[in-house]
Amino acid sequence: MVNPAAQRLAVRVETWPIAGLFTISRGAKTEARVVVAELSAGALHGRGECVPYARYGESPESVVAALEAMAGKVAEGLTREDLQHEMAPGAARNALDCAFWDLAAKQAGRPAYELAGLPPPHPLTTAFTISLGTPEVMAAAARNASARPLLKIKLGADGDPDRIAAVRAAVPEAELIVDANEGWRPDNLAANLAACAAAGVTLVEQPLPADADDALRTLDRAVPVCADESAHDCASLAALIGKYDAVNIKLDKTGGLTEALAMAAEAQRLGLMTMAGCMVATSLSMAPAMLVAQTARFVDLDGPLLLARDRAEGLVYEGSLVHPPAASFWG
Incomplete structure (x- = not known):
């Protein structure tokens, strides 16, 4: 029997247009390409977003591949703590780590800052x-x-x-x-x-x-x-x-x-x-x-x-x- 609350991971690439042109010393761009990781457990969902950066050898395709490679471990019960050792620092782990935080907050019915032991954030x-x-x-x-x-x-x-x-x-x-x-x-x-x-x-x-x-x-x-x-x-x-x-x-x-x-x-x-x-x-x-x-x-x-x-x-x-x-x- 399938556990209805088993974790599932979905990954997608999104493109968001930039207002005008964004230019730095390494070049210019007119759109932001982000990768979104979405964790589901039962009816609850947690999301995280990252920006692959070519400066560090990342691309949307490589980040998606890295995340999809984690889908099996996610389904087997990977935790946020496990994730820190399973993936190297970088954009891919960021999206999944933040999705874990979001899902945990929704599962606990408590804000992420409280789960992190932090005071309420202010503007x-x-x-x-x-x-x-x-x-x-x-x-x-x-x-x-x-x-x-x-x-x-x-x-x-x-x-x-x-x-x-x-x-x-x-x-x-x-x-x-x-x-x-x-x-x-x-x-x-x-x-x-x-x-x-x-x-x-x-x-x-x-x-x-x-x-x-x-x-x-x-x-x-x-x-x-x-x-x-x-x-x-x-x-x-x-x-x-x-x-x-x-x-x-x-x-x-x-x-x-x-x-x-x-x-x-x-x-x-x-x-x-x-x-x-x-x-x-x-x-x-x-x-x-x-x-x-x-x-x-x-x-x-x-x-x-x-x-x-x-x-x-x-x-x-x-x-x-x-x-x-x-x-x-x-x-």
Whole structure:
């Protein structure tokens, strides 16, 4: 006899159009392709979403294959705790881990934050991303977003001092953080950081390639530097000490909420500031990240704001203020 409450896993790829063009140092795109994992047990369903990232050798096809390979173990009773050892950190594990959290919350009739031993989440101010472009185009985009208190400026190409100066002139009151996406080099690092300091930038994210960031150890810098591509999970944190002041925690890198919460606690123990970051994705990706963001110094969960449309009943954004998800949506 089949157990009606046995776990079942369904996986699908979805495409969500981006509003305009999203450009960083590695290229541009007009749509976000996400992979959704849905766990079912009886009449209850839990969902998780991830964004495969070519930077880490991931594709929608490879992530779907990795998840579908877990279907048998899921049906045999795989737990969220088992999952941490069965799959490596990355996008695929993230989708399934978050689906486990969502399903567990629905099965328990209690919110995910409570299951995680956390206080109730509250609304947070998220950064809003300004894509890489000419100084004039970026200044215009920043001016259009001038009502937002925190802007994340994408840099990582020749001429960045002119870009950040133009943005600052366009939005003299906004707090600015910069993301170079590994686009700077040791020979222009000091000049670019000096330009950021002159513009009153609060934080610079991943200025150098992850395999060439030792130059940060001897750099006397006026702006704190945050690791993104150089940091993935708890095991990667120790190598950041002496090079970085902060770490960007993204669930697609950590492999889910479980590791992300542990990573945030360990980063703070090591004296690193934390940022809760995201890929361009829907509210289903942002919802679990809201729990990590509660203790973060910087919140960058603007993915749905960059889309032409979001999921029905997704997170509520009031300007740059993002509210926690409704329990019926996730967790």
